[in-house]
Amino acid sequence: MSLADDIEGTKRLSRMSRAWIGDSLFRATTLTFTLVVLLLLGGIVIVLIDGATPALQVLGLDFLTSKSWNPVTERYGALVPLVGTIATATIALVVGVPCAFAVAFFLTELCPYRLRAPLGIAVELLAAVPSIIYGIWGLFVAAPYFQSTLEPALAKWLGPIPVIGHLFSGPPIGIGLLLAGLILALMILPFITAVIRDVFESVPAVLRESAYGIGATRWEVVWHIVLPYCRTGVVGAVMLGLGRALGETMAVTFVIGNAHRLPKTLFDPTTTISATLANEFNEAVSDMYTSSLIGLGLVLFVLTFTVLAIGKRLLLRNEYAKAGARR
Template sequence: MLETATADREKSVQDRRNRFGMRFGDPIFRILTLSFTILVLLILGGVIAILLEGSWPALRAFGPAFVWTASWNPVTENFGALVPLVGTIVTSIIAMLIGVPFSFGLAFFLTEICPHKIRQPIAIAIELLAAVPSIIYGIWGLFVLAPLFQHYVEPFLIATLGDVPFVGVLFQGPPIGIGILLAGLILGLMVLPFITAVMREVFLSVPPVLRESAYGLGATRWEVAWRVVLPYCRTGVVGGVMLGLGRALGETMAVTFVIGNAHRLSASLLAPGTTISSALANEFTEADGDLYTASLVALGLVLFVLTFFVLAIGKRLLLRNTKGTLA
């Protein structure tokens, strides 16, 4: 009887706790999460407001033509965002062309081919690359890769591809080492650990029975990767690629070291150039005059809008892939 009474009392206490949690805990949790959401939106709105306020003199002076104007002359106070905008897009595309295939190969190797004894050490080593400061990548690129590019890589590209119709225009000019191509390569190496880590995790989420069934039907490793693994986790793969692209678009110090920082628009990937982030890093402390400062802030606004559209496109792709998977 005593044990029964004790159990009933404990059950009654637990019931009261559950009712209290449902009565007060859920509303409090809902209010807290809503507050965090509103706070994030307020911070985002504050960033947009500050960018608009700081860039308004430049937007008022140059109008929408600021985006497609190539001139950048602080002496005559004539500014345009086209050169750094093109540099940002081109270096990011090069980074994706380098980083995504290598990341896919590394992730598939670590999950499907690599021996178990060395799988985890290699994965940790790749992920540690993400912890290397960007300025280290920039110094390494300037003092190690730039001389190699100047003496070996760029002369080879000029000699082999420089005279090819349509493609040759991308590989013309003197081999000076630093430039758009080297900056894109550095960015590709920087985004590689981020994309690889995400792809590896999503590849591990594929049920083993799917792989074993494909291998049992006689599929090769490439067929398993392309027709089984990738379709199953394409949403996560797209998310990893978007994460790497966002990293490439906003990188500053590493690009500043190796891109040449020249406000000149050239069709050659070997020529020096600039990006929005490197232009801000180089010139913000030297900006003299309200219009010069406002133009730099306007560059930041252009980068913000560009990143927003890239992430929106990535989200659109994720939603479409999710719907296709569910269908």
């Protein structure tokens, strides 16, 4: 073996050694950040459980089933805020998901090419508006309109309908469950729209062109080609919007009414977990009061974690189904 071959072999070993060191450092760095995130998550869970334990030991299951919230008598129940959180998030999804789907469908299938980027940016800019601005707008602009015009009209036209008519009955107050849900729908709209638009655009052009070639309409292409192809992304977009709706605080606090009572109609004021925490944490003067509020935070954490876990499960199921179909 010549001297040149020895030198080349030494250089090759040196490059391999540097590559191995770089890969090891990269692996260690990413593992470190992953462990830090997991430790932070675990720390949050421990703090919530530790803080909520005194209240849970005294109140037991009544904390989840009682609708009483009385700091004077030291009786606290999470039922009203929990129902309010789920109800507002449900309204937001019922209204926001179809609107986001329609906007994404228009931007990817119907909108002129030159207008797609400006309109898409305009929709995404809604996500840049601070939540407190949504709350102020809802309180001073939307709530008076709801009280004077929209809620009386809904009560008039939808009130007589059996089954669902009861939801649109009662005095028009303006602020309440309906307004909070619609404000949340407006807030989650840009997030869901952006994700759905991106997954729509990821569909291979050959699939669209093949469907159009056999005479399919645009709606048929979207319903039978685009949606089945990107079902996973659409479910992920909905879960993203739901997680955003469950944890929203300031906008909901402004417009939901902050009343600790179960809503009987969509016009009734009520409260959510995040709104209760924002309104009352500074006023908690007793250990039981503070522990109960931390217990509400624990309930919200479990609720959000459960929803996201279900969403992840659905995504994995769709991935497994796709893998099985390809085989």
